[in-house]
Amino acid sequence: MGKKTAAIVGFSEWKPQKKWPTSMFSLEAMAQLAAETLADAKFEKHEIDGIVIGGVPESPVFAPSAVAEYLNLQTSFNEIVDLGGASPAGMIWRAAAAIEVGVCESVLVLCPGVPSPSYRDAKSKLLPTMIYMGGDAWGSPQSQWEIPVGLVAAVPSYAMAAQRYRAIYGYDEEILAKISVQHRDNAQANPNAIFYGKPITVDDVMISRYVADPIKLLEIVMPCDGGGAMLITSAERATRTPHRPTFVSGYGEFMTHKSITNMPDFLHSPLAAASERAFRMAGMRREEIDLACLYDSFTITVLLAIEGAGFCKPGQGQAFVREHDLRYHGDWPLNTHGGQLSFGQPRLAGGLSHFIEATRQIQGRADARQIAHCDRAFCSGSGGMLSEQIAVILEGA
Amino acid sequence: MMLAYAENGRPLPLVAPISQPFFDAAREQKLLLQKCPRDGFFFYPRSHCPHCLKTDWSWQPARASGKVYSFTIERMGQDPSQRARIPFVIAVVDLDEGVRIIGNIVDCAHEDVRVSMAVNVCFEIIDNMPLTCFRSVSAT
Ligand SMILES: [Zn+2]
Numbered sequence: 362m363g364k365k366t367a368a369i370v371g372f373s374e375w376k377p378q379k380k381w382p383t384s385m386f387s388l389e390a391m392a393q394l395a396a397e398t399l400a401d402a403k404f405e406k407h408e409i410d411g412i413v414i415g416g417v418p419e420s421p422v423f424a425p426s427a428v429a430e431y432l433n434l435q436t437s438f439n440e441i442v443d444l445g446g447a448s449p450a451g452m453i454w455r456a457a458a459a460i461e462v463g464v465c466e467s468v469l470v471l472c473p474g475v476p477s478p479s480y481r482d483a484k485s486k487l488l489p490t491m492i493y494m495g496g497d498a499w500g501s502p503q504s505q506w507e508i509p510v511g512l513v514a515a516v517p518s519y520a521m522a523a524q525r526y527r528a529i530y531g532y533d534e535e536i537l538a539k540i541s542v543q544h545r546d547n548a549q550a551n552p553n554a555i556f557y558g559k560p561i562t563v564d565d566v567m568i569s570r571y572v573a574d575p576i577k578l579l580e581i582v583m584p585c586d587g588g589g590a591m592l593i594t595s596a597e598r599a600t601r602t603p604h605r606p607t608f609v610s611g612y613g614e615f616m617t618h619k620s621i622t623n624m625p626d627f628l629h630s631p632l633a634a635a636s637e638r639a640f641r642m643a644g645m646r647r648e649e650i651d652l653a654c655l656y657d658s659f660t661i662t663v664l665l666a667i668e669g670a671g672f673c674k675p676g677q678g679q680a681f682v683r684e685h686d687l688r689y690h691g692d693w694p695l696n697t698h699g700g701q702l703s704f705g706q707p708r709l710a711g712g713l714s715h716f717i718e719a720t721r722q723i724q725g726r727a728d729a730r731q732i733a734h735c736d737r738a739f740c741s742g743s744g745g746m747l748s749e750q751i752a753v754i755l756e757g758a
Numbered sequence: 759m760m761l762a763y764a765e766n767g768r769p770l771p772l773v774a775p776i777s778q779p780f781f782d783a784a785r786e787q788k789l790l791l792q793k794c795p796r797d798g799f800f801f802y803p804r805s806h807c808p809h810c811l812k813t814d815w816s817w818q819p820a821r822a823s824g825k826v827y828s829f830t831i832e833r834m835g836q837d838p839s840q841r842a843r844i845p846f847v848i849a850v851v852d853l854d855e856g857v858r859i860i861g862n863i864v865d866c867a868h869e870d871v872r873v874s875m876a877v878n879v880c881f882e883i884i885d886n887m888p889l890t891c892f893r894s895v896s897a898t
Contacts, residue, residue, distance in 0.1 A: 489761070576830075
């Protein structure tokens with residue numbers, strides 16, 4: 362069983378770079394990503410009747426129509442998703458759901474992540490808004506309670522989750538370091554990864570400085586520039602593409618709070634409820650998953666995702682990581698592209714990278730890091746302060 | 759609207775009308791919390807009780823004591839306006855009234871801060887604006 366009505370048939374992924382050499386308007390980047398994705402799937406532009414985006418800096422309102430117009434598309438499904446790092450995950454399941462209910466047939470998911478000239482003028486305004494997670498406006502709870510005491514951006518919030526984990530379950534810093542190291546090992550088989558050719562050891566992680574205790578520098582994602590896109594289409598159209606159709610066979614989304622202060626229980630992520638729904642919808646058991654692609658903003662995010670998704674019980678994540686080899690040739694492959702920790706986090710495309718890698722593995726296109734049998738992948742998206750949690754199960758035809 | 763800043767550069771709360779009684783009391787080192795007759799205390803200040811969405815709540819004095827739920831030592835200073843303060847401790851505290859509140863832990867060595875540590879709420883006044891802080895009970 363499971364929903365086999367919408368499938369990923371193509372994608373485009375730009376090699377992350379620390380600093381993109383040129384700037385490009387978001388609409389220009391979307392046009393380029395769309396062209397590459399259509400070519401990959403061997404689709405014609407006129408077949409596209411849906412778009413999902415995360416925003417357009419040069420046209421912040423009426424954004425989907427700006428994209429449709431720029432690409433000269435006639436679309437019956439137009440969506441903008443605002444779920445932070447979980448946005449790409451949210452874009453993918455919304456596209457699949459739209460296809461399932463029959464409002465459209467083929468949807469482009471577009472995630473440019475390059476510097477836009479539009480940001481230049483807006484920089485002084487945008488930068489604080491990003492740091493303050495959009496909570497700096499008058500009337501926002503964050504502007505009254507959190508920003509003044511210094512709780513901004515993501516690191517201290519996730520650090521508080523880690524600190525709580527330490528107090529309740531105990532915390533082996535070397536096990537958390539292993540998560541970073543094995544992500545980096547996977548990146549050594551991915552020439553596109555930002556840390557390709559730069560392996561690290563547990564000792565390297567252990568001696569890196571604390572940024573917000575107990576999170577250390579080498580346990581944090583690598584922000585960079587890049588971009589990614591995907592084409593999702595109906596089962597019928599998916600049969601005539603060059604690649605193995607990769608069905609979006611289960612999904613779930615759950616959200617309980619914005620700021621970490623208001624997270625009901627730091628150690629029980631909303632991912633649990635999202636994952637239950639996804640597995641039930643796909644008619645699948647945890648043991649049937651061949652590959653996990655978990656949103657990895659920090660090592661603690663990965664640990665909580667392993668538990669939240671139900672691959673082990675709450676509090677057993679460290680034992681799970683100790684017992685398993687998370688590399689592409691290991692017994693429990695995880696983020697085989699290197700994850701955002703080592704592939705890089707090219708802005709919104711960072712959250713898409715997990716889905717592109719899962720698709721690549723299922724379609725047998727992962728080259729040196731191809732895992733032996735990959736039919737089913739579990740992917741997660743995490744936005745905000747463990748706030749916006751999404752689980753998606755991909756399955757090869 | 760952008761944030762307001764103190765003379766020393768720190769960002770100050772942009773007080774919404776609904777929160778004004780909290781800040782007025784805090785300026786006198788008193789903690790006021792909203793209480794719903796059915797659901798008990800809630801925080802942060804809201805127009806509607808977050809449990810029943812009714813508006814028949816009232817402001818009540820709170821004991822201002824609780825336990826650290828979690829904390830971190832912020833060392834990066836990603837917010838330029840807080841950079842001069844690093845390192846400092848951010849903590850979330852579960853108050854006896856059953857609500858969670860955020861602030862800085864003051865007058866306590868960073869390495870002595872613990873989850874479950876008993877603390878009292880106090881307020882640091884900057885430019886006549888109260889900012890929530892916690893002091894270890896054993897230190898007072
Ligand atoms: Zn109520």
